Amino acid sequence: MSRVGQAIINIPDGVEVKKNENGFWAKGSKGELNTPITNTVNVTIEDKTITVEPNDKTSKGKALWGTTRALINSAVQGVSVGFVKEMEIVGVGYRGALQGNKLTLSLGLSHPVEIEVPEGLSIKMDGNTKFSISGADKQKLGQFAAVVRSKRPPEPFKGKGIRYSDEYILRKEGKKK
Known part of the structure; x- marks a missing residue:
């Protein structure tokens, strides 16, 4: 299990997020950022939280699980605080x-x-x-x-x-x- 991938991302006030087919979009007071998302992970946005889960249990899927979660967290933190x-x-x-x-x-x-x-x-x-x-x-x-x-x-x-x-x-x- 990925310890990084398991962590839930909290969305701060003033930050707007969306998920489309192959990317993640975040907009806040510091600007807006796009982050690519692979097919090996599933990103769920609910209320004020974002969760990332692997679609497949291969080693590549597990590796991209934590990486994708870290990239999304960096985008959310970047547009809110910088x-x-x-x-x-x-x-x-x-x-x-x-x-x-x-x-x-x-x-x-x-x-x-x-x-x-x-x-x-x-x-x-x-x-x-x-x-x-x-x-x-x-x-x-x-x-x-x-x-x-x-x-x-x-x-x-x-x-x-x-x-x-x-x-x-x-x-x-x-x-x-």
Whole structure:
């Protein structure tokens, strides 16, 4: 039995949900999201709850049961509350700035790195070195945060680079003489 799949999803106030043939739709104060649903699971919407049950007892059906429930829960949570990723830039001379719909990063390279912010996401700068990315779509948010981090990942000797605020960088000892 899937422990994730068994859990019931509560629909918060102000969130509208629908199920169609091959998808799940949720609309709330933060936007609207569509989530695909496979034929191996059955989604039931009753009153203010959503339940997900497997149609077949194969290993694939059981695997998709928990995954589908997690995707639906993320969609409901995203349109009601939203998701936030806190990030920070560490290093002498490393800084970031938001110019319209572009995030401009100075990362010790010969040129500034400009990244277009995807639709549905917003960035809030807290000074030059800290910023938060927020949005309703958890997958899109995580993908964009990973793209930003990949421009200068933290290095293990001095810890310089772009990292998540809750990330711990395992530091290495330098050369010995």
